[in-house]
Amino acid sequence: MESIANFYGFRSVLRLIVLCAFLCSLGCKTKNEQSANAVGVEKEAYAKGSFGYDREFLSKHYKDLVVLENGESSILISPELQGRVMTSTASGDEGKSFGWINHDLIASGEKKEHFNPTGGEERFWLGPEGGQYSLYFEKDAKFELDNWYVPKELDTEAFNLVRSREDKAFFEREMKLVNYTGTTFDLRVQRNITLLDKEDAAEILGLNIPETLKMVGFASENNLTNIGPEDWDKKTGLMSIWILSMFNSSDQTTIIVPFKKGDEDILGKKVTDDYFGKIPSERLQVQDSVLFFKADGKERGKIGISPQRALPVIGSFDAKNRVLTIAMFSLPEGATDYVNSLWELQEFPLSGDAVNAYNDGGGLGPFYELESSSPAMDLKSNESSSHIHQTFHFVGDEGELDKLAKGILGVSIRELSNE
Template identity: 45%
Template sequence: MKNTRIPVGSGIGGLVLCLFSPWVSADEKFADDVAFMKEHTQIVLLHDGDAAVAVAPAYQGRVMTSTFDRKAGPSFGWINRPVIEKGFLSEEDKKGKLEEHIYIFGGEERFWLGPEGGQYALFFRPGTKFEFSDWATPAAIDTEAFELVEQTETSAKFKHTTDLINYSGAEFNVGIERTVKLLPPQEASKLLGVELSDGLRMVGYETDNRITNTGSDAWKPETGLLSIWMLGMYNPSPETTVVIPFEEGDDKTLGPRVNDTYFGKVPAEYLQVKKQKLFFKGDGTRRGKIGINPQRSQGIAGSYDAAGQVLNIVTYNLQDAPHGFVNSMWELQDEPYAGDVINSYNDGSPEPGKAPLGPFYELETSSPASALKPGETMKHVQRTFHIQGSEEELNPLARRLLGAHLDDIKDAF
């Protein structure tokens, strides 16, 4: 893999009908979301000065939302209030029974495991079809709580154990560790390799995610491998555009610039692919997904909310991938380890006559495929930054981090 140009380092439900407007009001507040969630589930609130992150142990230690001002600031995560309010349907559900396909609680960074589709899929049981009606999220990353084992004002550590079976019938005994940590502005600036002026407001956090083979047998490519998969649900809007820079080069050497056929080819009015970057709508009006392979990846993805003047940045730890990356395409695959490392998803109706899952849009990153011997561990670190300010202050950051001028982002569609 090529080195990223950003010094991130390597150490480190059933379907829910949309009851409201597809787009969240700009005056949604972090404090309101936290107060609502606390009525229905435990929330661990991490804070450093005004910046804060709300984490839910019952929802796999996911970051539900964050803000740069915990008293009066915006809420950056998409929160599905009807599902949170309803909660699990019964005590049996808490033991792993699924609400049809998934409990869509929302949350701007959640822990998942891949692959989703293919002969080694975790989201399709043996003998099922690669269709939405047979798709189901494993309980370990949907309904099972993670145990909170350590906590400070700025960090929280979670653990969990689970047993999984893939589409081909292979079994996995998995230990999970996840640590969420707030990043102070000075550290965020250093990690991003940019200067953050005093006029900018920001919240940044890092999650250290690990899986361990707790069984007695090695995980082998010929029976399927797992990956750590991080997904962030964000509030969609007509003025939100995803931006992903990628390495320039010949398709025969680096592969295609983008995989845009996960759920059918994404039309030009939702996806624009340039020489070294792409623009993808984050408006929550049409279901579509795109991916960047590890040869093309620069270790970074982002989006810009022009209405809120917020630049959202996601980075991950680049590491060797001797066994490739798992392929999550919904089909029997010729190359099950030729998957993508960065994805973005725009929500919409999954089938004719079906309501959208949210709507929301997502930024996602994945670890390499993990061929782990008993007792071995794979680690994947993701960092998320929300930076708000004037376009004059944000434009140099967008150009440095994403290779795109704000005017080009706003005029992409």
């Protein structure tokens, strides 16, 4: 009997050991799963396409990001990418991210030789792109894509963050650039970014902003100083400040460009629409004083407005997401010398555009661009000039957005939402 009791006692102990091991394995598995969720298998905190998603993504790939915020309105700036405004939101971290970002290229860590299209809602460039005074082609090179290089100072090299506070950030960079003719430019760039609120927007745009609309706005003041010993003049080529804004497109996004109405014999043609081949009429509708350009990111096309025709405003409307975007910029009255960026030796190198818009062909995006340029800068040694570009996104009721569009762009957007 004692041996039987010992046997059954041993079996009980064995069962207890097995049970404990089983429970331990469950607990260990749970801890391992928790560890995997915390470290190995990351669960995204925000949906792709949101500001929070882009902020977390960019923070993994760039150092010292600067966030300016006021309530739900925020913008994100990268010193590593020339003080570039990468994106913005009018509705906090969960709100729509307005800037187009090339997630795949950034995540790859690849550095391309010619140009790194990392994206960003507002970036600083210099013109001209093509012609005998180009900053993007070496001396005597053919104007072909294989010979086109974006200066590293405007592509991969950082600007210095001088200082920042809650609603402002100040950046600076000195650089030496050589144009197609061999002229060397020593210059200092100062780029100051300011987050704007509704009161600022109302003053700049000249009308009240309804409280029911959500808004984010920011301004960049871009200053260029000739720090070299020689004056800059037309004989050796001039530069201009060129601001390019890349936005996420949709099938229902339309670029809206108002321009001066008038006789072509006096003001010249209304629009240049053949940069990359003639844009078909179903994608570009040109009226007496406004044009509508489809911005779905599916077919490559670019338009330009001359300084004789240009107004200091351009916009777009995304009917799908009910977003009205406005860009306002410096347009000095009477200035007509703008650098020509066509890829050819030019008869008139100062007959370029003041305003441009671009729709991507789907190779990278989909995205579209709203662009503005300063006049050509014939700066004496130690002389400076500046160009201001302001961006606003309004989100909300279509009726309220329509009132804004009429007041700012002079057109109704209701018909665009029905296309």
